[in-house]
Structures are given as structure tokens and as C-alpha cells.
Amino acid sequence: MEITLPTAPTGANADQPAPGQSRYGWLAASLRARITQGEWVPGTALPAEALLAKEHGVALGTLRQALALLVADGLLERQHGRGTFVRAGLGGASMLRFFRFRHGGELQAAPRSRILTRQVLLASAEAAEALGLPAGASVLRLQRLRSLDGQPVLLEDITLPLPLFDPLSASDTAAWDDLLYPMYQRVCGVTIHRAEDCLSFGLLSADQAALLKLDAGHPCAQVQRRAFDMGGRCVELRSTLGDAFAFQYTAQVR
Amino acid sequence: MEITLPTAPTGANADQPAPGQSRYGWLAASLRARITQGEWVPGTALPAEALLAKEHGVALGTLRQALALLVADGLLERQHGRGTFVRAGLGGASMLRFFRFRHGGELQAAPRSRILTRQVLLASAEAAEALGLPAGASVLRLQRLRSLDGQPVLLEDITLPLPLFDPLSASDTAAWDDLLYPMYQRVCGVTIHRAEDCLSFGLLSADQAALLKLDAGHPCAQVQRRAFDMGGRCVELRSTLGDAFAFQYTAQVR
DNA sequence: CAGTGGTCTAGACCACCGC
DNA sequence: CGGTGGTCTAGACCACTGG
Numbered sequence: 001m002e003i004t005l006p007t008a009p010t011g012a013n014a015d016q017p018a019p020g021q022s023r024y025g026w027l028a029a030s031l032r033a034r035i036t037q038g039e040w041v042p043g044t045a046l047p048a049e050a051l052l053a054k055e056h057g058v059a060l061g062t063l064r065q066a067l068a069l070l071v072a073d074g075l076l077e078r079q080h081g082r083g084t085f086v087r088a089g090l091g092g093a094s095m096l097r098f099f100r101f102r103h104g105g106e107l108q109a110a111p112r113s114r115i116l117t118r119q120v121l122l123a124s125a126e127a128a129e130a131l132g133l134p135a136g137a138s139v140l141r142l143q144r145l146r147s148l149d150g151q152p153v154l155l156e157d158i159t160l161p162l163p164l165f166d167p168l169s170a171s172d173t174a175a176w177d178d179l180l181y182p183m184y185q186r187v188c189g190v191t192i193h194r195a196e197d198c199l200s201f202g203l204l205s206a207d208q209a210a211l212l213k214l215d216a217g218h219p220c221a222q223v224q225r226r227a228f229d230m231g232g233r234c235v236e237l238r239s240t241l242g243d244a245f246a247f248q249y250t251a252q253v254r
Numbered sequence: 255m256e257i258t259l260p261t262a263p264t265g266a267n268a269d270q271p272a273p274g275q276s277r278y279g280w281l282a283a284s285l286r287a288r289i290t291q292g293e294w295v296p297g298t299a300l301p302a303e304a305l306l307a308k309e310h311g312v313a314l315g316t317l318r319q320a321l322a323l324l325v326a327d328g329l330l331e332r333q334h335g336r337g338t339f340v341r342a343g344l345g346g347a348s349m350l351r352f353f354r355f356r357h358g359g360e361l362q363a364a365p366r367s368r369i370l371t372r373q374v375l376l377a378s379a380e381a382a383e384a385l386g387l388p389a390g391a392s393v394l395r396l397q398r399l400r401s402l403d404g405q406p407v408l409l410e411d412i413t414l415p416l417p418l419f420d421p422l423s424a425s426d427t428a429a430w431d432d433l434l435y436p437m438y439q440r441v442c443g444v445t446i447h448r449a450e451d452c453l454s455f456g457l458l459s460a461d462q463a464a465l466l467k468l469d470a471g472h473p474c475a476q477v478q479r480r481a482f483d484m485g486g487r488c489v490e491l492r493s494t495l496g497d498a499f500a501f502q503y504t505a506q507v508r
Numbered sequence: 509c510a511g512t513g514g515t516c517t518a519g520a521c522c523a524c525c526g527c
Numbered sequence: 528c529g530g531t532g533g534t535c536t537a538g539a540c541c542a543c544t545g546g
Contacts, residue, residue, distance in 0.1 A: 020542095022515065048531060059517045061315075064532090074508050081524035081531050094507055195507040201455060201473060201498040219473045219498065221455060225507075244455040244473065244498070251505065253449040253479075254328050254344055274523095276534065302512060313536045318513090334513050335543035515541070522534070 027056060027066035035075060035086055036231040042191060045083035046076070074193065075230065089191040090227070092179030095240055098199070098223055100248045101148050111146040111153060113180075115173035116211070118142055120162065130226060131161045131234055138162040140169050145211055146178075152212050153246070159237040164188060181227075190235055195227040201244055208241060219244035281310060281320035289329060289340055290485040296445060299337035300330070328447065329484065343445035343484070346433030349410075349494055352453070352477055354502045355402050365400040365407060367434075369427035370465070372396050374416065384480060385415045385488055392416040394423050399465055400432075406466050407500070413491040418442060435481075444489055449481040455498060462495060473498035 031046075040046055047055070053063040067084060070076040077087050093110040101111075123131065123139045131139070139159050146154040158180075160168065167187045177183045184190040199221065206216040214220075221244045227236040285300075294300055301309070307317040321338060324330040332338050347364040355365075377385065377393045385393070393413050400408040412434075414422065421441045431437045438444040453475065460470040468474075475498045481490040 024515080045531095050531090060519090062516055065515085078532065079525085080533065081526080083525095083531060090508055193508065197505045197507055199453070199501070199503045199505065201475060201501050219455065247453070247455050249453045249503075249505070251451045251453065251503070253348055253451055254447070278534080299512095304512090314538090316535055319534085332513065333544085335511080335545080337512060337544095509546085510544105511546105512544070513542085515539100517539080518537100520534100520536080523532090525529105525531075527528080527530105 023058060024062050024065035025069070027058065027063065028069040030056075031066060032070060032073075032075060032230075035070075036229075038189075040086050042086045042088045042185075045085050048083070087193075089185060089193050089230070090181050090195065092181035092192075094195070095146075095154060095223065098197070098221065098249050099153070099242050099246045101153050101246055110178055111148045113144055113146050113176070113178045115176060116143040116145055118169070118173055120169055123159075123161075127159050127237060130237055131159070133161055140165050153242055155208055155211055155241045157239040161235060164190065164235065184236075191230050192227045192236065193230045194232075195225050198224040199249065200224075201247075204241065212241070212243070214243060221247035277312060278316050278319035279323070281312065281317065282323040284310075285320060286324060286327075286329060286484075289324075290483075292443075294340050296340045296342045296439075299339050302337070343439060343447050344435050344449065344481075346435035346446075348449070349400075349408060349477065349479075352451075352475065352503050353407070353496050353500045355407050355500055364432055365402045367398055367400050367430070367432045369430060370397040370399055372423070372427055374423055377413075377415075381413050381491060384491055385413070387415055394419050407496060409462055409465055409495045411493040415489060418444065418489065438490075445484050446481045446490065447484045448486075449479050452478040453503065454478070458495065466495070466497070468497065475501035 031052075034040065046052065049060060049063055049067070053060050056063065067076060067078070071078060075087060076084055078084050096111070119141045120138055121141055123133050123137050125135075127133070127139060128135060128137055133139070139162050142156075142158040142160070144156040144158060145152050146156065162169070165184075165188055171187075181192045184192060202220055202222055204212065204214060204216060204218045204220045208220070209216040209218055212218075212220075220241045223238075223240040223242075225236070225238040225240070226234050227238065229235050285306075288294065300306065303314060303317055303321070307314050310317065321330060321332065325332060329341060330338055331341050350365070373395045374392055375395055377387050377391050379389075381387075381393060382389060382391055387393070393416050396410075396412040396414070398410040398412060399406050400410065416423070419438075419442050425441070435446045438446060456474055456476055458466065458468060458470060458472045458474045462474070463470045463472055466472075474495045477492075477494040477496075479490070479492040479494070480488050481492065483489050
């Protein structure tokens with residue numbers, strides 16, 4: 001679902017919605033800002049409806065409308081009788097949703113990952129544009145191979161904006177987790193909340209084919225991802241290649 | 255968005271929601287049934303909120319919750335100051351969303367269509383299952399070639415349940431519209447409201463390649479679609495093949 | 509202008525959860 | 528049991544649309 005939230009309350013904090021701005025829309029933006037800034041960590045519960053409503057001097061129904069926006073946006077999750085919780089980010093195994101790698105027919109656990117290369121370099125014009133970086137900014141570039149049961153299946157090229165992901169440019173890559181998104185959160189405080197995946201088909205280059213143990217020119221599926229944090233900033237560019245014959249994806253139309 | 259509506263009111267009509275059933279959920283199901291049965295044709299406006307609320311002896315807010323469900327489901331569309339309208343079904347050009355066929359770089363109009371074959375035959379076990387037909391039921395099978403600017407680009411195989419689509423088994427296929435979904439609506443009274451597309455990759459057979467003017471064994475993208483009417487019944491199975499290198503699709507994650 | 513949907517209120521009562 | 532979110536009410540007022 002596409003949701004455009006009203007602009008967040010400016011600076012310190014305005015205690016009033018802008019004119020022409022609905023109260024619940026403004027409230028949602030306000031709560032979103034507090035979540036993004038870490039006031040409530042993913043997994044924790046917000047104060048009860050009644051409390052929040054009284055705090056903001058607003059009727060229950062109005063507060064509920066604000067929460068509904070954030071729920072629709074995937075930022076919050078409500079549980080009857082328990083509370084309203086900040087959702088955890090994306091798990092990181094989501095790339096498998098595009099492929100049907102199996103082991104004898106059974107569904108597979110998350111693949112093992114190995115970092116092949118790690119470089120610090122200047123962002124290309126396109127990368128800077130997508131990541132919202134100034135011209136000439138540095139990025140961290142990773143090449144990663146993901147294997148299932150010892151067989152290489154996915155080849156990834158990852159670009160990360162650099163002041164933000166500094167902690168990753170020094171640590172020992174051999175000790176990294178198999179899943180990057182939970183590690184982004186733990187090590188860099190970045191929660192991946194949403195992503196856009198662009199799918200297409202191509203042919204493997206000789207280098208790529210060698211790493212995936214396929215023939216050069218073998219058909220491959222490519223997933224180009226832009227991943228966003230809870231504030232809506234793009235914080236990761238990723239290109240993933242895999243055997244086209246293993247590709248499968250289901251989409252809902254309308 | 256995935257929404258499970260409560261079961262529709264049984265038979266004639268119960269004037270009360272079942273126990274353990276929310277009033278607005280029941281109301282939504284009731285309105286959905288009236289829309290599906292053609293009481294309000296796509297494009298027409300429903301009675302005003304206040305009227306509907308009074309008719310059903312319910313508060314405004316409750317009625318609005320019911321309408322919100324149907325809006326989220328894509329069945330209704332609300333326009334501030336104008337009214338609440340029944341949405342038209344899918345247009346039928348939706349297959350192009352998976353491919354980037356261009357003519358010199360410009361976006362293209364809907365492709366021209368030609369029916370290659372039309373047969374009435376017994377439904378396979380899988381087709382009968384998917385379409386909710388009894389064993390031994392008949393289906394209409396179409397093979398269709400869609401062309402852009404004279405170039406064949408998509409090859410389709412379409413299966414339709416037969417009592418429902420009888421009007422299509424007799425008429426002259428040369429006079430058919432380029433887009434099938436609007437014709438389903440006009441000729442058979444069937445409104446396509448939603449579809450599930452399963453994407454995969456393969457190689458063209460010699461026959462398929464000849465029709466698409468490509469080489470045998472050329473990589474192709476396949477879209478297997480199940481299309482549903484406003485009542486949620488599956489009423490069309492479709493398999494579409496196109497050049498894999500023209501394929502491109504963008505998906506939202508979370 | 510009259511009619512439509514959109515926002516907001518201040519309550520009441522219910523259903524679910526965990527202790 | 529007390530606390531949570533879920534449902535429902537009966538209003539008031541605003542914002543948009545069209546004649």
C-alpha cells in the first residue's frame with residue numbers, strides 16, 4: 001500500500017497541525033518521527049491508546065486513525081489485548097522469495113554468506129543520487145556469495161553510504177552474520193523497513209558464471225533492490241544474480 | 255492488501271450479523287453481495303453514507319468502517335464531495351506491466367490481438383480444480399498472439415469456464431476487441447477484479463518461437479495468471495510468454 | 509447553494525490477554 | 528482481575544463538488 005504521510009512536525013515541535021493538515025495525519029507523522037529517532041525500539045510497546053490520546057489532547061478515535069496510518073505503512077503492529085508494538089525490520093532472507101532453491105524438495109533455511117570483496121570508493125553519480133549523497137561522497141562496496149548446502153546460488157553486489165556504515169568498513173568480514181539486515185541494525189543502528197525490487201533477465205558474464213559454478217552466458221535473473229530505513233531514506237543498493245531456471249515469483253494485481 | 259471478508263449473509267437475508275461477527279464486517283459482506291449481483295453497476299454511485307446508515311439502522315461511523323473494507327479491497331472508490339462509486343474492473347492491458355516493449359523509446363499503446371485457435375474441450379483436472387468446475391466440465395481454450403506495431407511480442411494460452419463464457423464460443427473472433435477483460439464484461443457480464451500472476455523463466459519451443467519470430471530455445475519469461483471476478487471466483491486461467499530480455503518488473507517488499 | 513464525504517468528539521460496552 | 532485494543536453510537540463541524 002502506498003501511503004504519503006504529511007510532513008513531520010518541524011524542528012523542536014509544533015504543538016499544532018499545520019493549517020489544511022488533518023490532526024491525525026500530523027499525529028502520525030509526529031509518532032513516526034519519535035519511532036525513527038529510537039524513542040521506541042523495534043519490538044517494544046507504545047503507551048496505551050488512552051494515554052497517548054490524553055497526552056496529545058485528542059479524542060480516542062482520532063488517535064486510532066493516526067495509529068491506523070502507521071499500521072498500514074508497516075511501522076506498527078497492533079495485538080488485541082496486548083498492545084501496540086513497533087515492528088522489527090526486514091529479516092534479510094527476503095531474496096529467497098524470488099527463487100525456489102530446494103534441497104530434495106524441502107524448503108531451505110537461510111543461505112550461508114561469504115564476503116568476496118570489500119572496497120571503499122567514490123560513489124557513482126547514480127549511486128549518490130539514489131542514496132541522497134553529495135557528489136564525491138564515499139561508499140562501501142561489497143561483493144557477496146550466498147550458498148545453500150554448499151552450492152553457490154546467489155551473487156550479490158552491495159553499495160552502502162559511508163558515514164552511516166562506517167562500522168562495517170573495519171570489522172572482520174569472516175565473522176559477519178549470514179543475514180545483513182539484522183547486522184545493520186545491531187552494528188549501525190539502521191533498521192531496514194521497506195524495499196523496492198526490480199526484476200529482469202540477462203546472461204552471466206564469465207566471471208559471474210565461474211563464481212556461481214555455471215557456464216558463461218547462462219540465463220540469470222537479476223533483482224535490483226533499493227532498501228529504505230524507517231524514515232524513508234534509501235540506505236542500500238543491491239544487485240542480486242541467480243540461475244534464471246530457479247526463478248519464480250508471485251504477484252498480486254490490483 | 256489482503257482482506258478476508260466475513261461470510262456473506264446467508265440466503266434470503268439475515269437482518270443480523272452472526273454472533274461473534276462484527277456489524278461492519280457483516281455490512282461490508284452484505285454490500286459486496288449486492289454489488290456482485292449487479293444491483294450497482296461498475297461506475298455508478300452508491301446511496302449517500304447517511305442514507306445507507308439509516309437504511310441499515312447503524313451509526314455513520316460503523317457504515318464508514320464497512321465502506322473502508324470494500325475500498326481497501328478495491329471494490330469501491332470514494333471521492334470527496336462527489337460520492338462512493340463501484341470501481342470498474344481491470345483494464346486488460348495489465349500484462350504489459352511486465353514487459354518493456356518500446357517503439358523507438360516511447361511508451362506504447364495496447365497491443366493488437368489476434369486469436370489463433372479456439373476450441374471447446376474437457377477441462378483438465380488442474381483447470382477444473384482452479385476454476386471450481388465439476389469433473390468432466392467443458393472449457394473454452396484460446397490461443398492468442400499480441401503484436402505491437404506489427405511485431406508479435408506476447409503469446410497467450412487462455413482457459414475459460416464454459417457455461418459462463420458461452421457467448422464467446424460462437425461469435426466471430428476476428429471482430430473481438432484487443433482487450434479481453436472489457437469484452438468479458440460487455441458480452442458475458444463478468445467483471446475481472448483481481449489477479450494473481452506467477453512469474454517464471456524458460457525456453458521457447460520451436461512452435462512458440464516461430465509465432466513470436468524468435469529462435470527455438472530463446473529465453474522467455476512466462477506469466478501464469480489466475481483472474482478472479484468481484485465475488486472472488488476464479489474465472490480465467492492464462493499463460494503468457496514473451497522475450498525474457500524484454501521482461502522487467504518492480505515489486506514492493508513489505 | 510445543497511449534497512457529498514472527511515474529520516473529530518466523548519462517551520459506552522465488548523473481547524482478548526496475562527497474571 | 529485489570530489493562531489492552533476492537534466495536535459502536537450520536538452527534539458537530541469542515542471541505543469539497545456541482546449546479
